[in-house]
Amino acid sequence: MTGPEAVDVANGTADTGPAATTVTLLIADDDEVTRSGLRMLLAAQPRITVVGEAADGIEAVEQARRLRPDVVLMDVRMPRRNGIEATRRLLAESPDPPKVMVITTFENDDYVTAALSAGASGFVLKRLPVRQIAEAVRVVAAGEAVLFPAALRQMVTARPLNSAEALPKAALTGREEAVLRLMATGQSNPEIARALTVSLETVKTHVGNVLTKLGAQNRTHAVVIAYESGLVVPGFAS
Template structure:
């Protein structure tokens, strides 16, 4: 894993094969939490815990050495919090791992900041084992937004960013429709069915949306859609 800036900034990495094993790095300052997560994930044959970090400062060097597909990242850690650790992974590695924030509190400002820094989604520490495992699998595929309703709730109550509306103006009409479907959490395959176009066409549109918005992943694009008012934060806002 190189430390050069990513050449494909603004775009998700290609979708992984659904049956490929996913390597995971656990980053949490509580040893009991790390142990519990390791045991939980060890029971899933398609998930492989390759290492643990006890603080945020250890995440980047471990990611360089171990090359995990996904980092399960606590947001509150000593020396370096999960937000800055996420930002460094995304900015300093040519092929950064996907990042799932794991947190105690759902409506946590730290979580929102981590998503803006480049995390693909988040999951609660108290979530069922299967949900945590599925969250890791989902972000590894780069094909949907992790828990779009939770992202919507995090974005609710924030003022509409009129200054960012010009970013959306560069999207074509079709790309704007694609972004709306992304905000609903649809996969590329589901979007292709809704729009009756090929899967490859949808993938091209999604890549264009991310590149034009300067978004590192689908979640960042969806957050921008909420912050600019393209989609609403109410239950029927989409």
């Protein structure tokens, strides 16, 4: 088992380019103006087809089951069922679930941290240029993780530590902890390999071991656990 690469969409960097295939997208947001605007703008971007919309978490789950999109762009603060519970249900109930990417207005939104813990593959800010949101959609569809380390640190700092997310007793090895710390700074697998002077395959093995031992659904979830457990402290690195 190996984890997806981390991608810094804000800086336009990625380890590997997503495959040149069209990504099907479902947009879930309770604000009709925002939802319609995102649909119009993202549909105009290369290799993205918007297949549907949802106005709340219940609709998001229903539409995702019916339309089977590659990615759900999920707002977290929605009526009837919020994006956290919708994400959890989508990922738990489907044998081949879509990727979920959270979209939010506020960098310190604790709902986003909870959604990442529920298995979302990453998050983007609504104020980002549409081309960056589109690139994040394509990256997540390719099985990679969209990670904004500085914003994630702010979110975790803004909420109390959750003891339920503490590192399990099956402790990480020293090298696995080192890999996790570098993951938390947003470094990709090749960058971690260079920093630790090991092969890329060795890093992939360590990342896979980290995800398994932490019970993390993906790379981003592992980083959330690292911050919330205190293994990585806010301000550890920029």
